[in-house]
Amino acid sequence: MKKLLLLLAAIVLVIIALSTLGPLIGLAFALALVFLGMHYYIKSRSVAGKMLWILIGLIGLVMAVSNVPALLGLAAIVLLYVLYQKWKGEEVSFSGKEQDDPFTNFENEWSKLQSKERF
Template identity: 45%
Template sequence: MKKFLLFLAALVALAVLLANLGPMILLGVSVWLLYIVFKQFMKSDSTAGKIGWVILGLIILSIAVSNIYAVIGLAAAYAIYLIVKNWTGRDKEPAVTQSNDPFTNFEKQWSELNNS
C-alpha cells in the first residue's frame, strides 16, 4: 500500500512539474539575462548607458517575477526526488568500517572499554 501511495504522489508531482515547466524555463532564462544585464551595467561608463541597462533590467525583472510559480515546479521536482529516494530505500547510511587511524574510532573504542 505504501508503494502505491508513493506512486500516486509521484504521478501528481510529475503532473505539477510538467505544468510548470514553461515558467521554470522562463525563470531560468530571465535570471540568466538579469546576470548579463548586471554585468553590462557594471561595464558601462556613460549615464545614458547605465539608465538603459537599468530599464532593461527592470523589464526582465518583471518577467522573472511573473514566473514565480516556477518555484512550485521546483518543489514538485524535489518531491519526486524524495519519493524516488524512499522507493529505492537508499537513504540508509553505509556501515562505518574500521580504519587504521586511531582517532577515527576513538568513541567506539572508548564505549567498548567502559562496557567491559
C-alpha cells in the same frame, strides 16, 4: 502500500512539473536577463550604458515576478527528487556535511590517505 503511495505521489508531481514547464522556461529566461543586466551594469563605463542595463535587469525582474507559478513547478521537482531518494531507500540530506564531528571526518580522510599506495 507505501510504495503505491510513493508512486501515486510521483505521478502527481510529474504532472505538476510538466504542466509548469512553460513558466519554468520563462523564469529561467527572466533570471538570465536579471543576471545579464547585473553583469553588464558592473562592466559598463558610460551612464547611458548603465541605465540601459538597469532597464534590462528591471524588465527581467518583472518577468520573474510574473512567473510565480514556476515556483510550484520547482517545488514539485524537488519533492520528486526526495521521493526518488525514498524509493531507492536512501536517506535524504540537503546539507553538505556527512557528520558534525570534525575528528571523525579527519579519521575518515586519514584512513583514505593511508589506504592509497605511494610510489
